[in-house]
Structure formats: C-alpha cells, structure tokens
Amino acid sequence: DAKTTQPPSMDCAEGRAANLPCNHSTISGNEYVYWYRQIHSQGPQYIIHGLKNNETNEMASLIITEDRKSSTLILPHATLRDTAVYYCIVVAYSGAGSYQLTFGKGTKLSVIP
Amino acid sequence: EAGVAQSPRYKIIEKRQSVAFWCNPISGHATLYWYQQILGQGPKLLIQFQNNGVVDDSQLPKDRFSAERLKGVDSTLKIQPAKLEDSAVYLCASTSGRGDYEQYFGPGTRLTVT
Numbered sequence: 236d237a238k239t240t241q242p243p244s245m246d247c248a249e250g251r252a253a254n255l256p257c258n259h260s261t262i263s264g265n266e267y268v269y270w271y272r273q274i275h276s277q278g279p280q281y282i283i284h285g286l287k288n289n290e291t292n293e294m295a296s297l298i299i300t301e302d303r304k305s306s307t308l309i310l311p312h313a314t315l316r317d318t319a320v321y322y323c324i325v326v327a328y329s330g331a332g333s334y335q336l337t338f339g340k341g342t343k344l345s346v347i348p
Numbered sequence: 349e350a351g352v353a354q355s356p357r358y359k360i361i362e363k364r365q366s367v368a369f370w371c372n373p374i375s376g377h378a379t380l381y382w383y384q385q386i387l388g389q390g391p392k393l394l395i396q397f398q399n400n401g402v403v404d405d406s407q408l409p410k411d412r413f414s415a416e417r418l419k420g421v422d423s424t425l426k427i428q429p430a431k432l433e434d435s436a437v438y439l440c441a442s443t444s445g446r447g448d449y450e451q452y453f454g455p456g457t458r459l460t461v462t
Binding site for chain 2: 269278280281284322333336339
C-alpha cells in the first residue's frame with residue numbers, strides 16, 4: 236500500500252472548519268483514500284473514503300486532488316468532541332472481500348474553545 | 349446493533365506470565381482483525397481471520413503470540429510468555445467480509461507488563 240504523510244498536529248477553533256491535509260504521492264490507480272479517527276481511549280472510527288471524486292457524508296467532506304497525490308479531510312464546524320488523532324490511509328482491496336489498514340501516526344487535532 | 353465487544357478492558361501482568369484477550373465481533377461479521385497499538389503509534393495489524401480461517405498472520409510474533417477463532421464468531425488472542433515490550437492496547441475489529449468499506453473497532457484491552 237502507498238505511504239501517507241500527515242502533519243503531526245493541528246489546532247482548530249471551535250465552530251470553524253478543520254482542514255486536515257494528507258499527501259499520498261505514490262498512490263496507485265486502484266487504491267482508495269480512507270480516513271479514520273481515534274478519540275482518546277477509544278478504538279478508531281471510520282469517517283469517510285474515496286477513490287477519485289470528492290465525497291461528503293454527515294461527518295465530513297473529502298477532497299481529492301485531480302492527480303490523486305493528496306487529499307484534504309474537512310470537518311465543516313469543529314466541536315470539542317472532534318478532538319482526536321486523524322489517520323489518512325491508502326487502501327487496496329484484497330480479493331477476499333475485505334481489506335487491511337496500515338496506520339501511520341496520524342494528525343492530532345485539538346479543537347480549542 | 350451491538351458493537352464489537354472486548355474483555356478485559358485492562359490487564360496488568362508481570363513479564364513471563366501469560367495473558368488472553370477476548371473479542372466478540374458484530375453479529376454476522378465474517379472478517380475479524382486483531383491490532384496492537386503501542387503508545388504514541390497507530391494500530392498495527394497482527395492477524396486477520398475470514399470466518400475461522402487465517403487470511404494473514406505475517407506480523408504476528410508467533411513465538412509468543414497465538415490467536416484462534418474456532419467457530420468463526422468470537423476470537424481469543426494469547427501472549428505466552430509476555431515481555432515488557434508487549435505493553436500496548438490490543439484492538440479487535442470486524443467487517444462483514446462482503447466488500448463493505450468500514451472496519452468496526454472495539455474499545456480495546458490495555459495491557460501493562462511489569
């Protein structure tokens with residue numbers, strides 16, 4: 236799987252948009268970009284994923300550049316509960332109908348009141 | 349829908365002792381994963397099961413770690429004997445195995461080896 240690069244930490248004011256960048260310059264054409272987050276003392280939680288197109292769900296938006304070498308996760312109105320470590324992961328599906336996640340160190344997002 | 353259950357939540361043992369962790373995945377989920385998360389790092393996959401068969405155990409330290417999923421439902425991860433460097437959170441995750449895109453994680457078991 237392709238490797239990702241994320242800043243180790245970021246701050247965001249409560250109520251503002253949090254924009255978390257991720258570089259994945261070696262991504263292959265069949266690999267997806269996934270985002271998970273891990274709130275302190277909890278297991279990781281799926282946020283969103285995409286292949287080429289931008290994606291939006293009730294939690295966040297994912298913007299993938301046209302060359303697919305980088306992406307940005309956007310939390311539109313950050314709250315204190317969004318304080319967590321955010322992981323950007325590049326994933327290739329296995330033939331068994333499942334896939335493996337290779338986590339890096341992620342970005343520690345601190346939402347400040 | 350009940351989530352992934354893990355027990356115990358915390359465990360403290362001395363080095364060279366043995367320990368076992370239990371995981372009950374979401375009902376109907378065929379694929380089960382065990383991860384190890386050392387403090388300050390992201391989770392690392394140890395083993396992946398599809399039903400009761402092992403798909404990948406390439407990162408499992410087999411000299412001391414073992415895992416089983418006998419009936420294709422719940423699973424046990426064992427460490428024998430434990431070393432200081434095994435201190436970590438052990439996470440279990442599951443998916444349906446039918447191509448869905450989300451792994452559901454349990455709360456983890458925090459192991460401290462003294």
